[in-house]
Amino acid sequence: MGKLLRVNTKEKTFGFEEVPEAYAGLGGRALTSKMILDEVPATCHPLGKANKLIFSPGLLTGSPAANSGRLSAGAKSPLTGGIKESNSGGYASQKLARLGIAALVLEDKPEEDEFSIIVINNDSVEVLPAGDLTNAGNYEVMEKLWQKYGKNVAVISIGQAGEQCLKGASMNQADLNGRPGRAHGRGGLGAVMGSKKIKAIVVDDKGAPRVEIKDPEAFKAANKRWVDMLKSHPVSGQGLPSYGTAVLVNLVNEAGAFPTKNFRSGRFEHAQDISGEKMAELIEQRGGVTTEGCHPGCVIKCSNVYHDKDGKYLTSGFEYETIWAFGAHTTIKELDDIAMLDRLCDDFGLDTIEMGVAIGIAMEGGMIPWGDGKAAIDLLSKVGDFAPEGKIIGNGSVFTGEALGVDRIPVVKKQALPAYDPRSCKGVGVTYATTPMGADHTAGYGVTANILSVGGTIDPCKKEGNIELSQNLQVATAAIDAAGLCLFIAFAILDDEDGVPTIVDMLNARYGLTLTPNDIVALGKSILNNEKEFNRKAGFTEIDDQLPEMFNETFPPHNTTWDFTLEELSETLKF
């Protein structure tokens, strides 16, 4: 295990400490969630000095294990009021791991208004004035920081949204080209960073040793099996590399679970116009990149670079959920408008799911017309202007709905539902309702067995089997997030019995341990129990583990409804 690096954002001081015994064997989400439970008063104001913002690389991060470069960020969420873990690709996780930092903990908050940046390298930690980075968007921030510190540093930064402490604010990471295409998107953690007046974190691992592997031979052998497994699965080896995650547009639309016009139906008549196939065609015509990893060592490469019609760079990391949120949910059908909205989110530092859903709510409330991409772009631009409209939309779906008096707001724990309707994809619906994170598909991606026939087949429109599906996936996902692995490795491990044992072999070889697959399950459960415990102390009850009443409406084309009882749902995460 490495060390904890604590930075006091008020005093501009830092200190290293040994990882306590109690945290041995924890990394990524396991460590952020445990530390938040232990150190953050559950009833504190998320933007107050008592909240902490914690970054932790996964247990495998920094090693050569394929797709192990995710970084967990955790805090009490300004959006949900509960615990939050949000992870992202980018460079930072592997560099922190190589620097021997098990967790970077931002504490306290300054009284003055000036922003700072934190620069971490192998010899020093500095808290420096942000200077002219203040009020800048992430594109400019990252460009300037690469200019100053070189292209080999990782950058985590906030845009204007985080500076304003908006609940939709993300923290963005420089991608492999120094653009803010990767994001700790969900839960408004950018607002926590903003409240602590940290504009950016620069991580430079120059001179740092490689991470130690206790049994290099065993590790190498396991990682080879691992890479083969990821590359040979049809989803992670073919679908995602070819079309990106937007391959799902046609699949989910066909399944009738593609929420359209604020969750009124499951099919969008213009789905073709915003599909992964269409996107890949445009990227190729215009000279973009269809296949790119979000961090070194990725073998799936679901990311991309999208150019505008003049062949100029427009956005990158353009994903299915983003396209859904700004597309079918709002009925905007112009992919270029959606790409511009994605770019604005990356630049201002905003969660694309929360913003897309909020734009739909703004349409529901009559603020802008349904399907009007230009009006949506104008509205979202107000966040960058620090204008009142931006403070409304940038605070997310519930806030926008409350500003406009809208009563159909698709959220759980105040976080917007993503791109799969819970009535016709009930496995993920159970996850939305019960995960401690607020509505989040990544917390237990039931789309696998519901729609993709991965890891078996469970009817997406019926209740049977979907509680168990969500439970198993939530436990597995928590462990995956602790390992620092990309969620998309799940396709392979669900279909290959050797998947989990291979991960266990890599962990054992990395640390010289003798873990079994059962230990991984136990780790996943303990993470969820810690998160539930924090939320309970923050005032959450089982009443918060359900969908809002709008999902009692019958949902075409399959005419499904949300029919789980509170009692049934409350069984999901009882271990």
Add this chain to the structure above:
Amino acid sequence: MGKLLRVNTKEKTFGFEEVPEAYAGLGGRALTSKMILDEVPATCHPLGKANKLIFSPGLLTGSPAANSGRLSAGAKSPLTGGIKESNSGGYASQKLARLGIAALVLEDKPEEDEFSIIVINNDSVEVLPAGDLTNAGNYEVMEKLWQKYGKNVAVISIGQAGEQCLKGASMNQADLNGRPGRAHGRGGLGAVMGSKKIKAIVVDDKGAPRVEIKDPEAFKAANKRWVDMLKSHPVSGQGLPSYGTAVLVNLVNEAGAFPTKNFRSGRFEHAQDISGEKMAELIEQRGGVTTEGCHPGCVIKCSNVYHDKDGKYLTSGFEYETIWAFGAHTTIKELDDIAMLDRLCDDFGLDTIEMGVAIGIAMEGGMIPWGDGKAAIDLLSKVGDFAPEGKIIGNGSVFTGEALGVDRIPVVKKQALPAYDPRSCKGVGVTYATTPMGADHTAGYGVTANILSVGGTIDPCKKEGNIELSQNLQVATAAIDAAGLCLFIAFAILDDEDGVPTIVDMLNARYGLTLTPNDIVALGKSILNNEKEFNRKAGFTEIDDQLPEMFNETFPPHNTTWDFTLEELSETLKF
């Protein structure tokens, strides 16, 4: 008992029904809270069709009992998410009682955008198009409705805030001059009325009989004792009639419990400029009215009419909490600016406490400068313009704080704390924390024994005795609200052992009952238990029964802190 009048706001239909056996003996807050518990799903969206807006006159309302003309309004609150009862003076309650209406229940909600008005008289109930009343402020609405229906009708209406479904929206009642100086202020019930697209309710009792008094002689005798008691008490007989509720400015400031600059200290250096004495002086100079009742039969007459420096009408019903909220809390020291802010609240239909606190939060967040009355007037005016800034401020303190990233927000259950600091007036602090209503001084006015030496003396800066004080007052207040009595009768009944028996005598004479004072206590407790039960079903826990962390700060001049534990507070309403 009278009848229930249900109006379906979607179908524009109505029906009368007998009051069910289970509701026998309930009126005012007792009836609204019981019906909401029974009929409104606790987890519904407050602006959705499942919420109901219920008006109920008190048990003594319509009788000649002095100060018995209050009207309770209840619903699930858009502001707190819990149950809400908010009562007001005005004409409506007595007229509804004479029409034999125990409760008026607004149900469902229309799909179209057009507003309606409800006109209730002795022969008919009509739901009519609001026409040119739509988008109008309460002053204009009331003037037009008096022009159309005559000066003998009661009017309850919403302004632009309620139309926009803002969480700070009040429902205003025409005062004795047809001006919207009386308000169901707290909890955003105007937004519920707005969600149901009801712009105004007109109540005409022409031709209705007097309410039946079973034993007129006994009633008359008890009421005489009652009037004497109210008139002979120094607070209700002298202080309030002379200076209005603003008599408290100097008293509470002197006690060091006058929250200044967003609860940073307990004394405001410009308290004299906004005191009741100063106000009375200006009113007399300018030709206003210092002493006016809020409903026929009031013998306390704490209300007033305030003219501007040119001697023209500016506002009425100008109260202590309003003056505090727009004054000391924001450090605005110009009484005329504060009066203008009060007028804007009455016109747009906004709770003055919530708005004053929100304006202070806007100052805390840098949106406008501290102490700048003109900037506050400009900002509040945006509500009337339907502008984005208005949607922020009009949604109250939490919303404004969230828009601006402010972490010092003085609320309980998302409702703003009123004009008495909980650290140096702990009796009312316990009420703020524990009442099911969200922070509300009227729910258990511990200022009595803490500062006014009414009903004994309990040290406002120490814990001892203040839990019991709050409990006793909360129980008594719930019963007072059920009777339809003005809260200010409490001064007399706390200091006169014959107070409660006199009320009991009036109830018995009115209905031919044999109640005892113990029955009144039992009624108060049952009301609170119903309200707590609704909140529990809505997801509230004991964690919601506390003050936010900002009250851990030491509070000058007495250097007090908020030092009750959750365990201590949880005892307050355990019966």
